[in-house]
Amino acid sequence: MTIPPIGQGTWMIEGARDAERRAVEALRVGIDLGLTHIDTAELYGNGRSEELVGEAIAGRRDEVFLASKVLPSNASFDGTLRACERSLKRLGTDHLDLYMLHWKDRYPIAETMRAMERLIDQRQIRFAGVSNFDVAEVQEAQAALRNHRLASNQVLYHLRERAIERHLIPYCQEHQIAVVGYTPFGREKFPGPDSAGGKVLAEIAARTGRTGRQVILNFLTRLPDVFTIPKAASAEHTRENASGTGWRLSAEDIAAIDRAFPVPKSDRPLAMI
Numbered sequence: 001m002t003i004p005p006i007g008q009g010t011w012m013i014e015g016a017r018d019a020e021r022r023a024v025e026a027l028r029v030g031i032d033l034g035l036t037h038i039d040t041a042e043l044y045g046n047g048r049s050e051e052l053v054g055e056a057i058a059g060r061r062d063e064v065f066l067a068s069k070v071l072p073s074n075a076s077f078d079g080t081l082r083a084c085e086r087s088l089k090r091l092g093t094d095h096l097d098l099y100m101l102h103w104k105d106r107y108p109i110a111e112t113m114r115a116m117e118r119l120i121d122q123r124q125i126r127f128a129g130v131s132n133f134d135v136a137e138v139q140e141a142q143a144a145l146r147n148h149r150l151a152s153n154q155v156l157y158h159l160r161e162r163a164i165e166r167h168l169i170p171y172c173q174e175h176q177i178a179v180v181g182y183t184p185f186g187r188e189k190f191p192g193p194d195s196a197g198g199k200v201l202a203e204i205a206a207r208t209g210r211t212g213r214q215v216i217l218n219f220l221t222r223l224p225d226v227f228t229i230p231k232a233a234s235a236e237h238t239r240e241n242a243s244g245t246g247w248r249l250s251a252e253d254i255a256a257i258d259r260a261f262p263v264p265k266s267d268r269p270l271a272m273i
Helices: 017-032 044-057 077-091 109-121 135-144 168-174 196-208 212-220 235-242 251-260
Strands: 037-039 065-070 096-101 125-131 150-156 178-182 226-228
Touching: 017 037, 017 044, 017 235, 037 044, 044 065, 044 077, 065 077, 077 096, 077 109, 096 109, 096 150, 109 125, 109 135, 125 135, 135 150, 135 168, 150 168, 168 178, 196 212, 196 251, 212 226, 212 235, 212 251
Parallel strands: 037 065, 065 096, 096 125, 125 150, 150 178, 178 226
Antiparallel strands: none
């Protein structure tokens, strides 16, 4: 299966049943449009997000690249195995395509990665990954894997948070580790229409016949092996997200975005939310 550059995130899709129905429909529309990478986690809604994803993909499991995450508090060897079983049950499937440690905490990485390898060998997951890991932590996870490779690292990535372009993305590209950016619109850091950056995006959007959000998604997935997983609470938003790919920004447009939202000139700790 070819993984599309734009997938579907599911953080905070749970809530009132009407909102949940719209979220499930949005996910189904996304699959129809080729946004077949769906990301969730046991953390999200205490498992409710996984249940809704299971509802959305029912009868279409083979069309989807399905990813979930284990909480650090569950990431002992046995705890990871049990957490995966619970996630599979909520999702209504017998395997995950990608299973990640949500972030590093008290359990040794080697213990969690040993469980990941067991899950791969038992065909309960296809690939092991991590989330919110800096370069040193990625290297630690790589070293802990004996028989399988580290497939991905999911990290915060939006126009006002581009520090991962300094070292993390180049390192992952060198080692064939996919980078999956979450929160691509930056939530409260989304460029306002009257801001300098917002005006740059509006100009590019007008020139290309796209929306500002489509320009953002296209920019964030311009590098090889870098993906993004925007959430959509409605089918309309999903359709907008889907049109963020399949075309290319010009070199001039990329340069304009670089000037408006520059990569930091110095290193900083990995940001996460």
